[in-house]
Amino acid sequence: MVDTHLANLSNQLMLGAVLLYVVAMVGYAADISFGRRRVAAVPQEAKVLVGAGGPETVEDVPEAKDEPEGEGERRKVDWGRFAILLNVLAWGVHGAEIVTRGMAADRVPWGNMYEFVSAITFAAVTVYLVMLWRYKTTWLGPFLMVAVVIALGIATIWLYDDPGPLRPALHSYWIAIHVTAAVTATGIFTVAGVATILYLLKASRTAPRPGGLLERVPDAETLDRISHRTMMFGFPIWTFAIIAGAIWADSAWGRYWGWDPKETWSFITWVVYAGYLHARATAGWRGRKAAVISLIAFACLLFNFFGINYLVSGLHSYAG
Amino acid sequence: MSVDAPEAQAAPQAPRERPAGIGVLGWLRWGWRQLTSMRTALVLLFLVALGTVPGSFLPQRGLAPEKVTTFFQQHKTLAPVLDKLSLFDVFAAPWFAAIYILLFVSLAGCVLPRAKHHLVQLRSRPPRAPRNLGRLPEAASYETDAAPDEVLAEARTILKDRRFRVDAYDDAVAAEKGYLRETGNLVFHVALLVLLFAVGSGAAFGYKGNVLVTEGEGFSNTLASYDAFKGGRSFTASKLPPFTVWLDSFSASYLPSGPNRGQPTNFSAKIRYQNGLKSAVKSYDLKVNHPLNVDGARVYLLGHGYAPRFTVKDGKGQVAFQGAVPFLPTNEATYASEGVIKVPDAQPDQLGFIGLFWPTAVPNQQGKVVSAFPAAWNPQVALFAFRGDLGLSNGAPQSVYRLETAKLKPLLMGNKVKPLAVGQTLQLPSGAGSVTFDGYRQYVTIQVNHDPGRVPALAAGIVAIMGIVTSFLVRRRRVWVRAKAAEGGRTVVQVGGLTLGGATPDFQAIVERLKMAAPEEPRSTPPDEPPNTDEE
Numbered sequence: 089m090v091d092t093h094l095a096n097l098s099n100q101l102m103l104g105a106v107l108l109y110v111v112a113m114v115g116y117a118a119d120i121s122f123g124r125r126r127v128a129a130v131p132q133e134a135k136v137l138v139g140a141g142g143p144e145t146v147e148d149v150p151e152a153k154d155e156p157e158g159e160g161e162r163r164k165v166d167w168g169r170f171a172i173l174l175n176v177l178a179w180g181v182h183g184a185e186i187v188t189r190g191m192a193a194d195r196v197p198w199g200n201m202y203e204f205v206s207a208i209t210f211a212a213v214t215v216y217l218v219m220l221w222r223y224k225t226t227w228l229g230p231f232l233m234v235a236v237v238i239a240l241g242i243a244t245i246w247l248y249d250d251p252g253p254l255r256p257a258l259h260s261y262w263i264a265i266h267v268t269a270a271v272t273a274t275g276i277f278t279v280a281g282v283a284t285i286l287y288l289l290k291a292s293r294t295a296p297r298p299g300g301l302l303e304r305v306p307d308a309e310t311l312d313r314i315s316h317r318t319m320m321f322g323f324p325i326w327t328f329a330i331i332a333g334a335i336w337a338d339s340a341w342g343r344y345w346g347w348d349p350k351e352t353w354s355f356i357t358w359v360v361y362a363g364y365l366h367a368r369a370t371a372g373w374r375g376r377k378a379a380v381i382s383l384i385a386f387a388c389l390l391f392n393f394f395g396i397n398y399l400v401s402g403l404h405s406y407a408g
Numbered sequence: 409m410s411v412d413a414p415e416a417q418a419a420p421q422a423p424r425e426r427p428a429g430i431g432v433l434g435w436l437r438w439g440w441r442q443l444t445s446m447r448t449a450l451v452l453l454f455l456v457a458l459g460t461v462p463g464s465f466l467p468q469r470g471l472a473p474e475k476v477t478t479f480f481q482q483h484k485t486l487a488p489v490l491d492k493l494s495l496f497d498v499f500a501a502p503w504f505a506a507i508y509i510l511l512f513v514s515l516a517g518c519v520l521p522r523a524k525h526h527l528v529q530l531r532s533r534p535p536r537a538p539r540n541l542g543r544l545p546e547a548a549s550y551e552t553d554a555a556p557d558e559v560l561a562e563a564r565t566i567l568k569d570r571r572f573r574v575d576a577y578d579d580a581v582a583a584e585k586g587y588l589r590e591t592g593n594l595v596f597h598v599a600l601l602v603l604l605f606a607v608g609s610g611a612a613f614g615y616k617g618n619v620l621v622t623e624g625e626g627f628s629n630t631l632a633s634y635d636a637f638k639g640g641r642s643f644t645a646s647k648l649p650p651f652t653v654w655l656d657s658f659s660a661s662y663l664p665s666g667p668n669r670g671q672p673t674n675f676s677a678k679i680r681y682q683n684g685l686k687s688a689v690k691s692y693d694l695k696v697n698h699p700l701n702v703d704g705a706r707v708y709l710l711g712h713g714y715a716p717r718f719t720v721k722d723g724k725g726q727v728a729f730q731g732a733v734p735f736l737p738t739n740e741a742t743y744a745s746e747g748v749i750k751v752p753d754a755q756p757d758q759l760g761f762i763g764l765f766w767p768t769a770v771p772n773q774q775g776k777v778v779s780a781f782p783a784a785w786n787p788q789v790a791l792f793a794f795r796g797d798l799g800l801s802n803g804a805p806q807s808v809y810r811l812e813t814a815k816l817k818p819l820l821m822g823n824k825v826k827p828l829a830v831g832q833t834l835q836l837p838s839g840a841g842s843v844t845f846d847g848y849r850q851y852v853t854i855q856v857n858h859d860p861g862r863v864p865a866l867a868a869g870i871v872a873i874m875g876i877v878t879s880f881l882v883r884r885r886r887v888w889v890r891a892k893a894a895e896g897g898r899t900v901v902q903v904g905g906l907t908l909g910g911a912t913p914d915f916q917a918i919v920e921r922l923k924m925a926a927p928e929e930p931r932s933t934p935p936d937e938p939p940n941t942d943e944e
Contacts, residue, residue: 090666252668256675260697324877331869340697342616342708342855344862345607346471347499349464359457363450370446388457396464 094192095251101185102206106240108178109233115171116230120304122167168226175229179213186210193251198267199258201397205243207267208393209236211275215318219279225314227304231282262336269329270354274389276322277361280315281386284379287311291376312379316368319382323361330354353392360385443510444517452511459507463498466490470497512604519597526590533575534584537888541904544888546915549902550923556891556899562925563889566918572887580890589908592878599872603865610861615639615648622715622732622851626654629705629856647858649703651683658712658850662782670741670782677709677852694852704858711853713737714745716765716789717846722754723839729753732849735765736809742779743767748811749791749843750798757795759819759841760811764790765848769827777827788827789845793819793836884908887918 186206190197198207216232219225254263291308305311333354338344345351364382367373373381442448467475476496480487494501541547552559556579563581567574572583617634619627627633629651639645656678663671677694683702692700700707715732722728728751735747749761766779769788777788794816799806806812819836828834828845835842885907894900903922905915 250667252663252666252671253673255672256696259674259695262697320880324873324880327869327873327876331866331873334869335866336697338862339699342699342706342710342857343859344865347460347463347468348471352460352464356457356460359453363453363457366446366450366453370450372447373450 090251090253091192091194094188098185098188098192098251101181101188102240102244105178105182105185106237106244108174108181109237109240112171112174112178113230113233113237115167115174116226116233119167119171119226120230120301171229172220172226175213175233176217179210179217182206182210182213189251193253195254196264196267197251198263198271199254200249201247202243202249204267204271204393205239205247207271208274208278209239209243211272212236212278213275215276215279219314219318223314227306228279228283228286230301231286232279235278235282257340260336260340262332262339266329266332266336269325269332273322273326273329274393276318276325277386277389280318280322281383283311283315283318284382284386287315288376288379288383291379312375315379315382319361319364323365326354326358326361330358349396350392353388353396357385357388357392360388440517443514446518449511449514449518452507452514455507456511459504460498462495466495466498468496468498470499508604512601515597516601519594519601522590523594523598526587526594529590530587534573534582534886536577537580537582537890538904541888541890541902544904544906546905546907547903548915548919549900550919551894551898551900552923553897554899554925556893559891559899559901559922560889563891563922566921566925567887567889570914570918579892580888583887583889584885586882586884586908589879589882589884592875592880592882595875596872596879597875599868599875603868603872606861606864606868608861610640610859610865612640612642614857614859614861615643616855616857618710618853618855620734620851620853621653621655622734623655623657623849626652627854628652629702634856649683649705650685651681651702651705653679653681653700653707653854655679655852658852660712660783660850672782675709675712677712681707694854705856706858708855708857709852710855713851713853714743714765714767714784714787714848715851716747716763716787716848718749719844719846720749720751720754720759720761720841721843722751722759722841723757724755725841726755728755728759728841730846732851733763734808734851735763739779741782743782744779746809748809750800750808750811752798752800754795754841757840758798758800759836760794760796760798760813760816761843762792762794762811766827784848786829787848788829790825790827791834791843792821792825793834793840793843795819795840885914887915889922 186197186203189203189206193199197203212232213236216225216228219228286302286305287308290302290305290311293302306314330351333351334344337346337348337351360381364378364385367378367381467479469476479496480491490496494503498504538544542549554562560576560579560581564574564576567581567583570585572585573587574581574583576582615638617629617631617637619634621627629648631637631645631648658675658677660672660676661674663669663673675696679692679694679700680689681692681700681702682689694700694707694709696709699709713734713736715734717732718729719727720729729749733747733749735745737743737745744767745765747763747765749759749763751759751761766777766786766788767783768779768781768785769777770780770786772778777790794811794813796817797815799812799815819838819840820834826834828843830845830847833842833844885905887906888902888904890902890904892900892902901922903915903919905918907915
């Protein structure tokens with residue numbers, strides 16, 4: 089029933105993906121520390137020069153006067169590009185891990201906690217890569233990589249479960265619809281959560297410390313807008329996940345809504361995110377307060393995912 | 409809401425505006441304004457979220473009444489206090505209803521005036537161009553040789569092509585689009601109101617019944633057949649469709665090995681059903697996720713278990729009982745089960761048994777019998793026997809799963825109880841009779857329900873999603889084009905744009921189109937330097 093060869097391959101791909109994510113994370117970090125001068129010291133000039141003569145020119149212009157510690161040392165490696173390349177590679181390996189896992193068990197590869205975490209992080213990285221491609225959000229990379237590596241580490245160490253067939257309650261094509269939507273929305277909200285934390289950090293200090301971790305991160309207003317957009321994208325998908333879950337529950341458990349702990353917490357999450365969307369449009373709540381609300385919503389989301397599965401018994405208790 | 413009151417700006421005004429005589433009305437107005445304010449709605453929204461939290465941590469009567477009973481036994485002082493606060497029925501609690509009704513009233517009070525306002529807007533002209541278009545967040549200006557009228561006519565066509573609603577004011581064209589944003593938003597909120605209404609009316613008119621059916625037996629869809637039945641407030645028993653269901657066989661399969669050994673992989677109940685005496689009997693394979701629809705009711709497979717079969721002979725050697733007795737699983741993983749046999753017909757004394765059933769009986773390290781697997785590979789039972797008065801004659805209702813031992817004397821207890829394999833007979837001490845373990849049948853627990861609100865609720869849910877997606881995708885935007893004659897027969901064109909939620913590349917595209925349209929006029933003036941874009 090379970091193809092052990094493929095299952096082993098999937099586990100090795102997971103290991104590879106985690107390692108590549110770590111390398112990408114190091115690459116992003118290196119980009120921040122060594123590749124700093126390009127952005128930090130020559131913010132205006134660089135732009136003009138790039139437009140006029142291409143990137144080579146930028147490197148040849150020593151801006152030592154702005155940056156006392158720069159001794160004309162040239163960057164041989166473009167760490168930013170290296171990190172992105174590794175990140176895309178890691179994402180590909182991660183995708184292969186999920187596909188082989190599904191093939192090994194001959195079913196949708198989201199049936200237990202290990203597979204959920206893998207799928208959610210994959211969704212989050214996908215969202216990030218799309219944002220990177222469309223809006224050049226490289227600054228988000230290092231922080232998201234930290235979150236992804238931690239999540240995948242937890243998944244492989246504590247949540248691992250061998251691939252196997254699903255229990256009867258999960259025998260439905262709705263698993264492909266409901267769980268995919270929930271996983272996608274969670275991935276999107278994860279990216280939004282990282283952006284919101286950055287926003288709060290950025291908004292709490294007036295001037296970014298030069299050379300600090302947050303130096304590349306855009307200003308608070310942009311961050312606020314980006315996290316808001318991301319959550320606006322995730323919210324209808326989360327709504328859809330809940331409704332699809334209700335349709336499924338209607339055929340599996342004999343009712344479409346029964347305040348099962350998981351249902352309750354997905355409702356709470358939905359309500360708090362709705363609260364965030366409204367707060368952002370309400371005088372006296374927008375800005376930091378709204379951001380804090382969205383983080384509470386994200387905490388509810390995480391609690392619904394981990395807490396409910398392990399602490400409270402209910403119909404959704406599929407955790408291994 | 410009273411929390412909000414002191415800081416409300418409207419508060420001091422309302423009484424001042426009105427003479428004391430209509431103070432009540434003033435206060436009502438004030439209260440209404442408070443309730444429908446966004447801040448109150450936010451507070452109510454968070455209260456709803458907060459209110460549901462205890463429902464996920466404390467056992468709920470609607471979900472697991474047996475767990476509530478256990479909680480009461482474990483927390484003798486705390487439980488009654490919590491119960492006073494309806495914390496075991498959170499989702500039916502008066503305070504919870506109060507919060508969500510207030511929230512929905514607040515929502516209605518906010519959405520309905522907005523809908524009215526929006527309807528007016530839908531039929532009105534786009535607003536007049538502001539005097540200085542250069543001050544707008546999106547602005548551009550250029551000169552052209554085309555006459556002002558031509559420019560404006562062109563602007564109208566271009567904007568109409570882009571599905572703007574266009575209107576002309578003397579020297580300018582005003583255009584607006586994106587009304588769908590507000591429409592979508594309103595649809596979303598109205599759909600939520602409909603959803604709540606559908607859920608509520610579904611609960612009022614629907615019903616839900618649970619019944620245990622052993623293989624070879626059946627049940628009819630009547631109130632009397634159900635072990636548990638719950639009808640909504642407006643439900644009447646005459647609404648039950650007259651169908652009958654028989655269970656022919658039930659099969660379950662489990663993973664036989666590996667780390668998840670014993671995990672179920674499939675449940676399937678072969679049933680036959682007949683909807684009314686006149687229709688044909690049909691077969692159906694009832695599974696989880698695969699309910700049966702009969703005449704508006706839905707039949708679900710919820711659970712299963714073992715019903716060991718026994719033959720009990722009494723002290724006189726006569727068969728006093730023969731049949732299958734459903735045992736309730738005490739362990740979901742191994743299906744070790746527990747049950748009770750009551751033999752009121754036994755002579756001279758009534759007999760009662762408490763039984764343990766192991767589908768796959770194996771001795772554990774201490775030599776005690778446990779079940780190792782949920783399938784019946786080696787079924788065994790152990791019976792604790794009692795004799796005396798079962799207490800059935802006084803008319804008090806008794807659970808079939810509990811033995812009232814008050815007037816019973818133990819016959820066979822403790823270490824003397826030995827497990828029986830299929831076919832084995834247990835001789836009761838002091839000539840009280842014998843019990844034979846004949847084998848087992850399986851039973852299923854079935855739920856039948858009808859909820860007239862489910863389809864409307866689903867429709868409302870889908871409409872809500874469509875509404876919110878529309879509202880998030882569409883941008884409300886206004887564009888104005890003003891053309892004025894300048895010296896030298898040239899025309900100065902000013903374009904201004906306003907978009908909710910930030911600028912879009914769309915504005916630049918409109919400006920480019922306008923400029924492209926202009927130079928058709930064959931004049932020999934060379935096209936001068938690229939027209940500068942104003943950014944004030």
